[in-house]
Structure formats: structure tokens, C-alpha cells
Amino acid sequence: MAHVRRVFSEGATAIVVRKGDADAGAIFIRTLGANGISALLGPALGLAATEAGERVWRQLVEEGPFDRADPDSVRRIDERLARELQFDPDIWIIEIEDRTGRHFLEPYALAVEEN
Numbered sequence: 001m002a003h004v005r006r007v008f009s010e011g012a013t014a015i016v017v018r019k020g021d022a023d024a025g026a027i028f029i030r031t032l033g034a035n036g037i038s039a040l041l042g043p044a045l046g047l048a049a050t051e052a053g054e055r056v057w058r059q060l061v062e063e064g065p066f067d068r069a070d071p072d073s074v075r076r077i078d079e080r081l082a083r084e085l086q087f088d089p090d091i092w093i094i095e096i097e098d099r100t101g102r103h104f105l106e107p108y109a110l111a112v113e114e115n
Helices: 002-009 071-087
Strands: 013-018 027-033 038-043 057-063 092-098 109-112
Touching (some): 002 013, 002 092, 027 071, 038 071
Antiparallel strands (some): 013 092, 027 038
16 A cells, blocks of 8 residues: 555554455544644545545544553544444555654645534
8 A cells, every 4th residue: 555655664654454445445544643642534525536636635533642551542533433434344444653643645634624
């Protein structure tokens, strides 16, 4: 997957947590930063791609401080991913660990979605 290779080339770590459908699965990206902030990005509704064919992303959830040992700190992101899986079982989930919390989607990531 091209995005995982890009993350590694920039000195961060990425893993595919869940493999979805190769043709139809939406991709969701969870970021984990050393600053304690965790975020979830997914496809921007209504804006599947730019005129040049690049995907458009939207930040869906942001949480912090993040602590893997504390179930409450990951609850909102986990709940959102569970809802997405119920709606579409073909999704992909990629987790990125970067000390500054980068998602490596610039310039195609939009602002936080209002729920």
C-alpha cells in the first residue's frame, strides 16, 4: 500500500490493522502521537477525489491524551470505527505512529468533522 510506504519513508511507523476489500473498501487512518493525541481520518463525504484524482480526507475524531492502557482514552475512536464496520464491513484501518502525530495526507486532509 502506497501510503504505508510513504509513512515509513518519512521515518514513522504504519501498520494495516484491518485489511478490507481491495476494490471497494474505504480507508480509515488512526494516528498516534508522542504528544498524547490520537486522531481518526476517513474519506470526506461528497468529495471522493480532487480533479487530479487524489482522495480527499476528513478528520473524524480527535482525542487526547492518548493512553493505550486506559480504555476510556480510545473509546471515541473505537466506537466510530465500530460504527463504520457495521455500515461497511469492507473498510481498511491503518494505524500510524509518529512522534508529532502526522497523518501524511497533506494537502488533502480537511478540518475536523462536526458531529
